[in-house]
Amino acid sequence: MNRIEKLFAQKKEGILNIFLTAGYPGLDDMPKLVKTLELAGVDMVEIGMPYSDPLADGETIQASSKIALENGMTLDILFEQIQELRPQVKLPIILMGYFNQVLQYGEHRFIETCKRVGVDGLILPDLPLIELERRYHRLFADAELPISLLVCPSTTEARIRQIEALSTGFIYLVADAATTGNAASINEQQLLYFKRIQAMKLTHPSLIGFGISDKNAFDQASQFAQGAIIGSAFIRAISGLAGEQLHQAAENFVQRII
């Protein structure tokens, strides 16, 4: 049983997954931040591999990626950081990034490195279902590296079943058809969508992400999935901070949610 499966087996609700950008606010801040988050009670982290052209991300994460790249963050540095961090924390570490980053690193080399340093799963929002099915699903499955796929309000039921069949991690329920970080709270339309998905009784656990920014939204989301992912709101909370202040802010943020 991998760390993701273990977590979902042990904890059926209220799972908090925090997204943070690697190399932000400072180049070396991520590993210590993850330790702080785990101590504060976070169940899982999603680490963003900063990208120059992050199409599926909103302004906040985009800006953090730009700073991370200016700080000198690269995939090699990130993998080194994760390797060192891995034995120091127990929570699952998910990598989120854009497929071009994987292609340029080399698909096989990327997967091997993820396995070697202890990455527990991947989210690649611009790797579409058809490409995954045609070329990459076998690769991820053989390496036993779980990949979590996105479902959004416009995803048809038939397609959700296909996504279920190909997803090897949790299902990432996109709360809103907006890029990350924009929505204020969960609205009527979203509730209907969550209920529709809930009624489908997915075989995989799911987490709700995109636009989840506070305790209220987190608690609401947790009623319809095993938990939620918070990204932009966390990035905003630690923006521009360093040292003790940074870790205090991260801890405070988590305490406000759980």
Place this chain on the structure above:
Amino acid sequence: MIQLDEYGYYGKFGGAFVPEMLFSNVEELRKIYVDWIAEPDFQKEFQRLLRDYVGRPTPLFFAERLSEKYQTQIYLKREDLNHTGAHKINNTIGQILIAERLGKTRIIAETGAGQHGVATATVCALKGIRCIVYMGEVDILRQAPNVARMKMLGAEVRPAKSGSRTLKDATNEAIRDWIQNPDDTHYIIGSVVGPHPFPDMVARFQSVISLEMKKQLLEKTGKDYPDHLIACVGGGSNAAGAFYHYLNRKEVGLIAVEAAGEGIDSGKSAATSVLGTDGIIHGSRTLLMQTADGQIIEPHSISAGLDYPGIGPMHAHLIASGRAKAVAITDQEALQAGFELARLEGIIPALESAHAIAALDKLSFEKSEVVVINLSGRGDKDLETYMKFAPK
């Protein structure tokens, strides 16, 4: 054979690398575009607008003095004479008709130099549909006249403030907008780039260029094809249109002219076929300028329309397979060619098209051979740049 496969690939280039949030929109287009474009009613309206509104067919002009200088038979396909001043409107007319049929009430577009933005604002005014154009903050400053034209046509121009604040970033912002407004909005992409079916759909709308060319060449030269066909390539929409009906005619040499900027090795270039490697940009697998880590590199060209770090997947395939030859032209060479065409033929070309003219100097032709250059746009928008470099 140059052919698109069922997954939207030309050889190994193409596809639709979009997040799930865009899947339904892209899929909706993919399902209808071939059939709708072929429908008689659609064609009738498309042809009517191209004729009565855009002013097509555009002339094929025998450039006598230019031919004399290069000792060959040079013809110019006058896309610069289209309404709004460039080939871009062929595509926006086609896509606005698609958007109308899809029942969309809001149009978004990206623009670099502003030519596609103006062409989109124009068709939106014609149809009374709301129009939002994303344009890099840097381009807004350097292309003020086109910003004013878009505003006069009723479009809202939104500055793209991320990244290098140029065409690449405007495209990112337009895609983000579409993710947030999937129901009422159609994205009129301006070149043969983006996720499938956009590259093929845009190429089909632009293919009117080579369709006319065949007929015009037959009348003027007795054969329906040129020996050499030259077009500039940023994303590659004018080249796609000019090449379209000759893609599988091996007797036609296809020449794609890229912007070398200040020189291929200067670090300030947009010569994607030389500097680019296989990767993904704006939803399509193609050649693009990137670091070893896959971060996209900011390009440079004096011409905002060629200032793009990628190239359409069809062109990536044409170049990689050897079907088309790529030629790189520097800023300086393009400026000189602009002045040369102005003084030899009385035609001021857009800086983009001036790159295609400059390629004449890099190639050799037989005296009897027929060379067609696709003159994609007029140079009014570039006068300020030209004047800075005017020969004394």
